[in-house]
Amino acid sequence: MSIQHTVVFRLVHPEGSVEEQAFLDAAPGILASIPGVQNFAVARQVSAKSTLTHQFSMTFADQDGYDGYNNHPEHVAFVANRWGAEVAEFQEYDFVGIA
Numbered sequence: 001m002s003i004q005h006t007v008v009f010r011l012v013h014p015e016g017s018v019e020e021q022a023f024l025d026a027a028p029g030i031l032a033s034i035p036g037v038q039n040f041a042v043a044r045q046v047s048a049k050s051t052l053t054h055q056f057s058m059t060f061a062d063q064d065g066y067d068g069y070n071n072h073p074e075h076v077a078f079v080a081n082r083w084g085a086e087v088a089e090f091q092e093y094d095f096v097g098i099a
Contacts, residue, residue: 001096003060005069008045008052009090015053023086027056027078034072036065052089066094 013019024042032040043055060066069075 001062003063003066004057004095005060005066006055006057006093006095007090008050008055008093010051010053010088011086012088013086019086023082024054026082030074030078031056032058034069034074036060036068052091 011020011023013023028040028042031037038059038061040056040058043057045053045055058069060069
């Protein structure tokens with residue numbers, strides 16, 4: 001059963017800043033290259049109903065792929081070196097189909 005992993009977040013950087021763009025440019029190159037990651041996408045929030053402004057989404061074929069991603073050294077390093085310092089707020093969602 002495939003897993004859809006989504007993280008919705010707000011950066012500490014001002015909207016439209018060089019720092020914001022650098023983060024959004026770096027993440028796909030690092031995260032999408034991890035084995036098991038499929039359909040990596042970056043999106044910008046357009047609703048005024050949320051303070052979270054961006055989304056990373058990806059799918060995994062199964063739990064093993066998801067676990068491999070979470071434990072992969074590149075993911076661990078990205079979270080430690082970039083995510084923790086540059087993300088002000090986030091929500092994480094992981095879904096499997098039920099129908």
